[in-house]
Amino acid sequence: MTELSTFILILEGLLAGAGVTVVVTLVSLLLSVSLGFVLALVRQFGKRRALHALIDLYCEIMRNIPALTHLFILYFGLASIGFRLSSIAAAILGLGLIGGAVTCDLFRAGFAALPKGQAEAALAVGFTPFQTILDILTPQAMRIALPSLGNYAVQLLKDTSIVSAIAAPEIMFYARSMVTSSFQTTLIYTTVALLYLALALPLMQAIRILENRYGRLKA
Amino acid sequence: MNRFIQPYVDNAGEWLPLLLEAMGKTALLSICAFALSLVFGLLLAVCRNTRWRWLERGVALYVATVRGVPLLAILFLLYFGLPGAGVTFDAFTAAVLALALAFAAQVAELFRAGLMAIPAGQREAALAVGFTPYQSFTLIVLPQVVRISIAPLIVTFVSLLKDSSLASLITVDELALTGRAMATEYFLPLQIYVAVGLCYFLIAWPFSLLSKRLAPPAAR
Amino acid sequence: MNPLLRVTGLTKSYGPVEVLKGIDFKVAAGEKIALIGPSGSGKSTCLRCLNFLEKPSAGEIHLDGERIGVRLGRPMNDRQLAPQRAEMGMVFQLFNLWPHLSVTENVAIAARKVRGLSAREARELALDMLAKVHMTHRAAASPQELSGGQQQRVAIARALAQKPKLMLFDEPTSALDPELVHEVLKVMEELAAEGRTMLIVTHEIAFARDIADRVLFLDGGRIVEGGPARELILSPREPRTQAFLRQIRH
Ligand SMILES: Nc1ncnc2c1ncn2[C@@H]1O[C@H](COP(=O)(O)OP(=O)(O)O)[C@@H](O)[C@H]1O
Ligand SMILES: [Mg+2]
Numbered sequence: 107m108t109e110l111s112t113f114i115l116i117l118e119g120l121l122a123g124a125g126v127t128v129v130v131t132l133v134s135l136l137l138s139v140s141l142g143f144v145l146a147l148v149r150q151f152g153k154r155r156a157l158h159a160l161i162d163l164y165c166e167i168m169r170n171i172p173a174l175t176h177l178f179i180l181y182f183g184l185a186s187i188g189f190r191l192s193s194i195a196a197a198i199l200g201l202g203l204i205g206g207a208v209t210c211d212l213f214r215a216g217f218a219a220l221p222k223g224q225a226e227a228a229l230a231v232g233f234t235p236f237q238t239i240l241d242i243l244t245p246q247a248m249r250i251a252l253p254s255l256g257n258y259a260v261q262l263l264k265d266t267s268i269v270s271a272i273a274a275p276e277i278m279f280y281a282r283s284m285v286t287s288s289f290q291t292t293l294i295y296t297t298v299a300l301l302y303l304a305l306a307l308p309l310m311q312a313i314r315i316l317e318n319r320y321g322r323l324k325a
Numbered sequence: 326m327n328r329f330i331q332p333y334v335d336n337a338g339e340w341l342p343l344l345l346e347a348m349g350k351t352a353l354l355s356i357c358a359f360a361l362s363l364v365f366g367l368l369l370a371v372c373r374n375t376r377w378r379w380l381e382r383g384v385a386l387y388v389a390t391v392r393g394v395p396l397l398a399i400l401f402l403l404y405f406g407l408p409g410a411g412v413t414f415d416a417f418t419a420a421v422l423a424l425a426l427a428f429a430a431q432v433a434e435l436f437r438a439g440l441m442a443i444p445a446g447q448r449e450a451a452l453a454v455g456f457t458p459y460q461s462f463t464l465i466v467l468p469q470v471v472r473i474s475i476a477p478l479i480v481t482f483v484s485l486l487k488d489s490s491l492a493s494l495i496t497v498d499e500l501a502l503t504g505r506a507m508a509t510e511y512f513l514p515l516q517i518y519v520a521v522g523l524c525y526f527l528i529a530w531p532f533s534l535l536s537k538r539l540a541p542p543a544a545r
Numbered sequence: 546m547n548p549l550l551r552v553t554g555l556t557k558s559y560g561p562v563e564v565l566k567g568i569d570f571k572v573a574a575g576e577k578i579a580l581i582g583p584s585g586s587g588k589s590t591c592l593r594c595l596n597f598l599e600k601p602s603a604g605e606i607h608l609d610g611e612r613i614g615v616r617l618g619r620p621m622n623d624r625q626l627a628p629q630r631a632e633m634g635m636v637f638q639l640f641n642l643w644p645h646l647s648v649t650e651n652v653a654i655a656a657r658k659v660r661g662l663s664a665r666e667a668r669e670l671a672l673d674m675l676a677k678v679h680m681t682h683r684a685a686a687s688p689q690e691l692s693g694g695q696q697q698r699v700a701i702a703r704a705l706a707q708k709p710k711l712m713l714f715d716e717p718t719s720a721l722d723p724e725l726v727h728e729v730l731k732v733m734e735e736l737a738a739e740g741r742t743m744l745i746v747t748h749e750i751a752f753a754r755d756i757a758d759r760v761l762f763l764d765g766g767r768i769v770e771g772g773p774a775r776e777l778i779l780s781p782r783e784p785r786t787q788a789f790l791r792q793i794r795h
Contacts, residue, residue: 170483170529171522172490174501179522182508183515264395271494278397285405292409295402299394306393449598450641450700454655454707455631457624464658468645 112290116297119284123277124301126194130266130276134198135259138205145206146213151239161210168207173268176200181272197269197276205262212254216247256313260306267302277301332516340507340520347503348524354417354499355486358424362485363478365425366432373437384433391430396488399423404495420492428485435477439470479536483529490525500524547610549574549742550595550711555604557590564590566766568604572711572744577737579753579774580746582763583789588746589638591763592715595744596630597621608632609710631659634704638716640696642688642703648675649684652702659707674702678732694725698732705736712736714745750793754778762786 149161168176181196191199220243228238270278281298285291333340373384391399404419414422443466451461493502504521508514548571555568564587572578580588593599595606597614606613613629614621621629642651653671656662662670675681678698688696697717704712714733718726730752737743737756747753753760757774762783770783781787 166530166533167522167526170487170526170533172487172501172525174490174493175504175518175522175525178501178504178508179515179518183518186512186514260392264393267395267397268491270397278395281401290409292402292406295398295406299398299402302395302398303390303393310393444639444641446637446639446641447643450635450637450643450703452598452623452627453596453630453633453635453637454703455627455659456655457627459624460627460658464654465643469643472645 109293113293113297116284116290116294117301120277120280120297120301123275123280124305126274126276127263127266127305130194130197130201130269130274131259131263134201134205134266135262137198137202138209138258138262139255141202141206142209142211143213145210146217147239149210150214150217151235165207165210168204173200173204173265174271176204177269177272193269193272193274196272197266197274201262201265201269205258208258209251209255212251212258213247215254216249216251217243219250220246253313253317256310256317259313260309263306263309264302329516332511332513333520336511336513340517343503343507344500344520344524347498347500348528350497350503351486351489351499351501351525352528354420354424354492354497355482355489358421358428358489359482359485361421361425362428362432365429367436369429369433370436370440373433374440388430388433391427396423396427397491397494399427400491400495416492416495416497419495420489420497424485424489424492427488428481431481431484432478435474435481436470439474440466442473443469476536476540479532479539483532483536486529486532487525548572549576549609550744551605551607552595553605555591555594555606556602557587557594557599558602564766565594565601568763568766568768570761570768570771572742574710574742575740576759577741577743577757578745579757579760580744580763581748581750581753581760581789582769586763587766588763589715592635592713592744592746595713596633596635597626598635627659631655631707632709633711633713634707634709635713636697636700636704636715636717638719640688640693640700640720642696642700644688646688647684648680648686648688648691648699651688651699652706655703656706670706671702674705675699677705677735678702679728692725693721694728697721697729701729701732701736710742712741712743714743714747716746716748718747718749748793750778750790762789764789 145161145164149158152158177196177200180200181191181193184191184196224242224246225238228242229235233242266276267278270276270282273279277298281294284294369384369387372380375381400420400423403414403423404416407413447465447469448461451465452458456464489499490501492499493505496502498506500521504517508517511517550572552571553569555565556563557565568591570578580591582588590599594601594604595613600614600620605615608629609632611629614626616625642648643654646654649668649671652674653664653667656667656670657664672681672684675684678701680695680698680702683691683695683699688699691699697720701717717733718729721729726749730749733743733745733752734756745753745757754774759771760774760777761771762769762777762781762785764785770777770781770786777786778790781790
């Protein structure tokens with residue numbers, strides 16, 4: 107009985123951070139997907155070589171450096187030159203900028219998977235190139251990218267735990283502060299794992315439903 | 326700009342050896358964890374294709390759980406949590422184990438996808454010439470799976486390398502922790518974290534390039 | 546005189562569906578048998594049951610007097626089956642060459658790993674077998690670089706390298722472009738002339754007529770009719786055989 111009441115106490119403590127976890131996840135997801143989509147469009151259909159190189163460089167920098175380091179640069183680094191971000195803002199910005207590079211690749215893979223005939227057919231019936239990209243190619247590319255975007259969303263949810271390192275008050279932050287005041291570490295971190303799992307499972311389920319409804323488009 | 330660059334010039338002599346040593350630690354941590362995750366992952370993938378249903382279920386459950394739980398939670402559980410249950414690891418071991426356990430699930434999924442990509446006829450032809458099931462697997466199926474999986478495995482290694490930075494949060498003195506310590510000592514967090522980022526980049530980038538080189542043309 | 550291969554009461558079911566409903570036939574050493582029949586009649590299943598790639602539901606298979614797949618009344622597993630399978634060479638419809646190995650390695654690897662030949666012996670054997678199928682000039686190539694007909698000839702060489710007592714062919718030319726069929730049939734013709742024992746599932750009726758000693762017509766999981774090749778193909782007795790042959794000629 108005392109075990110159970112401790113568990114409930116811990117859970118209550120952790121839930122205080124769940125809101126921030128969810129908000130950081132959703133807002134940085136939105137930022138990632140918007141940024142990634144624009145980058146993918148420019149990289150896939152743009153004509154400017156210099157812009158391509160710039161986007162490639164951006165993606166490589168995001169891809170090959172840990173999120174933790176990006177967060178430290180944004181939070182501690184920028185603060186030291188007088189550009190102070192709140193921990194939540196730094197978290198969202200950091201995860202969003204990294205996610206932009208990740209989703210850019212996913213969208214590009216979606217566009218690349220489309221048969222050439224799709225664009226040719228659209229142009230042949232009189233669509234402008236711009237209409238072709240937005241009305242014909244994009245919806246199909248989105249569907250192809252959907253499963254990997256879903257995986258990315260789950261990954262992002264988990265990655266928000268890292269922002270506890272810059273003191274953003276999310277689940278892991280509360281867990282770590284609880285630990286310093288108690289010896290129930292095993293129980294606390296098990297509860298943390300279960301809580302993330304509980305948040306991730308509906309997300310995974312939602313992805314599966316979306317995938318079944320919109321995905322699996324056969325060309 | 327000059328104000329940003331100048332500290333590097335001034336401190337290069339002190340920073341370089343520190344960062345180099347930390348890069349070594351990060352590399353060691355990542356390589357150990359990746360090697361272990363390959364072993365675990367292959368085992369999991371093989372277990373997922375057996376005739377024992379309970380084993381398959383167990384592996385599927387493990388993979389799904391690890392997919393939903395942050396690495397940081399696994400790391401803290403192993404390092405801070407298990408002592409409460411009477412098991413103690415030093416920080417480096419805990420980090421290797423946590424990374425290996427988490428990435429084994431990804432490796433297993435890659436191997437599984439690779440296994441499923443091999444047509445059944447490949448194994449049948451192997452059995453037909455008189456190979457045992459073990460020979461069919463090691464001589465015919467596995468080499469093909471490895472060939473398919475090598476590019477995504479390298480991508481996974483880069484992810485692991487980046488995630489090894491979380492070991493800094495349980496006091497493993499790799500790049501990220503060294504960076505933190507230096508940032509406090511020199512009061513130059515921007516320059517130092519950028520330098521740390523560059524160090525990671527220098528290790529990870531060649532692998533990213535390699536993975537693109539090895540990927541089949543369609544996936545490029 | 547004992548037959549080389551003896552199949553008695555061979556039955557195979559997938560769940561409730563009985564695909565083979567009791568097959569009996571014998572193959573004498575050196576005999577060439579063509580197995581014909583409509584698609585879905587169970588030809589592949591029958592062939593694959595012979596080397597136990599499919600486990601028969603009932604019935605017995607004896608090769609050279611030895612019971613296949615059962616030892617001391619107990620079913621054998623894949624590991625125990627390996628030496629028995631090595632006695633039969635199998636050629637698949639889709640070739641199933643191993644893409645990670647060169648042409649020579651495809652042919653040599655079983656000799657090395659199953660029969661224990663040295664690397665040099667196996668290589669020499671492989672080159673001999675490739676010569677038989679006129680593929681020596683592509684010995685170093687990778688299977689993907691070959692045409693379908695060439696791949697199938699390499700697959701035949703791979704089976705020959707087993708020094709099998711019996712060769713099984715499952716529609717070896719069905720996946721080929723029409724202009725490539727001939728080169729494979731020619732190789733098989735040459736093998737037949739060497740006096741090899743061959744069991745061939747095929748839709749090439751003219752080939753069956755000229756090469757086979759006997760033809761078995763399979764339909765609905767049963768052997769409807771069997772007899773000397775020329776006789777059965779030119780003047781089939783059973784209405785179903787007649788209908789099938791009429792259809793396939795047009
Ligand atoms: N693995 C299987 N599971 C269920 N049914 C099968 C399987 N393999 C073959 N069949 C069925 O058995 C019948 C005979 O197949 P097959 O031997 O391939 O015919 P054929 O080679 O004469 O065209 C077909 O109706 C097919 O659908
Ligand atoms: Mg067939």
